[in-house]
Amino acid sequence: MALLGVLWFGLDALARDELGAPLLVGLLLACLGSFEALSVIVRSVAKLGAAAAAADRLLALATAPASIQDPAVPVAFKPGRxxxxxxxxxxxxxxxxxxxxxxxxxxxxxxxxxxxxxxxxxxxxxxxxxxxxxxxxxxxxxxxxxxxxxxxxxxxxxxxxxxxxxxxxxxxxxxxxxxxxxxxxxxxxxxxxxxxxxxxxxxxxxxxxxxxxxxxxxxxxxxxxxxxxxxxxxxxxxxxxxxxxxxxxxxxxxxxxxxxxxxxxxxxxxxxxxxxxxxxxxxxxxxxxxxxxxxxxxxxxxxxxxxxxxxxxxx
Missing domain, CATH: 3.40.50.300 (P-loop containing nucleotide triphosphate hydrolases)
Structure with a gap:
């Protein structure tokens, strides 16, 4: 929509000699280039929910009690068979x-x-x-x-x-x-x-x-x-x-x-x-x-x- 908007108003300005052709081409390329930067932000926002859920799982694992517990009164270890x-x-x-x-x-x-x-x-x-x-x-x-x-x-x-x-x-x-x-x-x-x-x-x-x-x-x-x-x-x-x-x-x-x-x-x-x-x-x-x-x-x-x-x- 942004690209179509620049093209629509740009062609109108070009027809009235208010805008040169090189500048219109530059505006279109700048619009396309901006998508590369904005797409990273959009993808990051989309992944935010998954990252938050993963963080919650890691926190739950880190704070969960160990499944294997040491004895209250351990005995001395003696190597052998x-x-x-x-x-x-x-x-x-x-x-x-x-x-x-x-x-x-x-x-x-x-x-x-x-x-x-x-x-x-x-x-x-x-x-x-x-x-x-x-x-x-x-x-x-x-x-x-x-x-x-x-x-x-x-x-x-x-x-x-x-x-x-x-x-x-x-x-x-x-x-x-x-x-x-x-x-x-x-x-x-x-x-x-x-x-x-x-x-x-x-x-x-x-x-x-x-x-x-x-x-x-x-x-x-x-x-x-x-x-x-x-x-x-x-x-x-x-x-x-x-x-x-x-x-x-x-x-x-x-x-x-x-x-x-x-x-x-x-x-x-x-x-x-x-x-x-x-x-x-x-x-x-x-x-x-x-x-x-x-x-x-x-x-x-x-x-x-x-x-x-x-x-x-x-x-």
Whole structure:
């Protein structure tokens, strides 16, 4: 309407020689140009309601009580074997994704949990980290039930590398120090070497202080996963949980990552949750999650022995 109005009155003024043709063209172009600026304001006003609703949701999340609470009188955390005893959990209580699941992971052993998407593998990782509480059964480290210890103490001894672990905008050093703020350069380089990324970082002009992300150096997908692995290895945690750590990697990069995992995690307890094909030596035992329970695919300890140990522990 504005454009038609300028054109209508402009042509009339042009016919009466009150306005020159170049000026009329300039007015029309100025009118068109003003739409670009005004359209941003119009779109912003249209999005204001959605932004306000999103802000309300964020505020509700920020002020909501935590779903997992620390015990009123926490017990001291004592590292040890990882036990899951007759664990039951499901978003729909009538259809649990985990139903009577038991697992015994000795200290320093690497256990892989495999199975199709939706079988409950990530739920199992969340229970070990006490991001959720089981609806039945127990999760223990040593002889300590996880719901009796402070979450801060638990997460100091159990670390997670998930499938969506990010490389943050910043330097390589700042990305690593998230896991252990007091780590010195020797520890940072050791973690990078263990993750087979040390030589790559040494080749960069600024080394550990190389900027990552926007306006900084960009790592390949495989290198980014190795940086996340180095960050996890830098943690002092004795139990490492890997939830689909090779997600998004091509097959060759995936095999190389998994082949290095056993050497990099030597001496620590590892729970590796994956759907990938595992190279020989990656895990001491492989269990398949099926119908809410673990079925031995290749176990260093037979299922009957695990059940016997869990029964003895319960007694």
């Amino acid at each position: 990882l036990f899951l005893e007759n664990v039951r959990f499901g978003h729909d209580p009538d259809h649990p994704v985990l139903d009577g699941l038991s697992l015994d992971v000795p200290v320093g052993h690497r256990v892989a949990i495999v199975g199709p998407s939706g079988a409950g593998k990530s739920t199992l990782a969340e229970l070990v980290l006490r991001l959720r509480d089981p609806q039945g059964g127990r999760v223990l480290i040593g002889a300590t039930d996880l719901h009796t210890v402070r979450q801060e103490d638990l997460h100091r001894h159990v670390a997670l590398l998930g499938q969506s672990a990010p490389v943050f905008i910043g330097t390589i050093r700042s990305n690593l120090l998230i896991a252990r703020p007091d780590a010195d350069d020797a520890a940072l380089w050791q973690a990078l070497d263990d993750a087979q990324l040390g030589d790559v970082v040494r080749s960069l002009p600024d080394g550990l202080d190389t900027a990552m992300g926007e306006a900084g150096h960009s790592l390949s997908t495989g290198q980014a996963r190795r940086l996340c692995l180095a960050r996890t290895l830098l943690s002092p945690a004795g139990i490492l949980v890997f939830d689909e750590p090779t997600s998004g990697l091509d097959r060759a990069t995936e095999r190389a990552f998994l082949a290095d995992l056993a050497r990099a995690t030597q001496g620590r307890t590892v729970l590796l949750i994956t759907h990938a094909e595992l190279p020989d030596g990656t895990a001491d035992a492989i269990w398949r999650l099926r119908d809410g329970k673990l079925v031995p695919q290749r176990a260093s300890m037979p299922a009957t022995a695990v059940s016997a140990r869990l029964s003895t522990m319960s007694t």
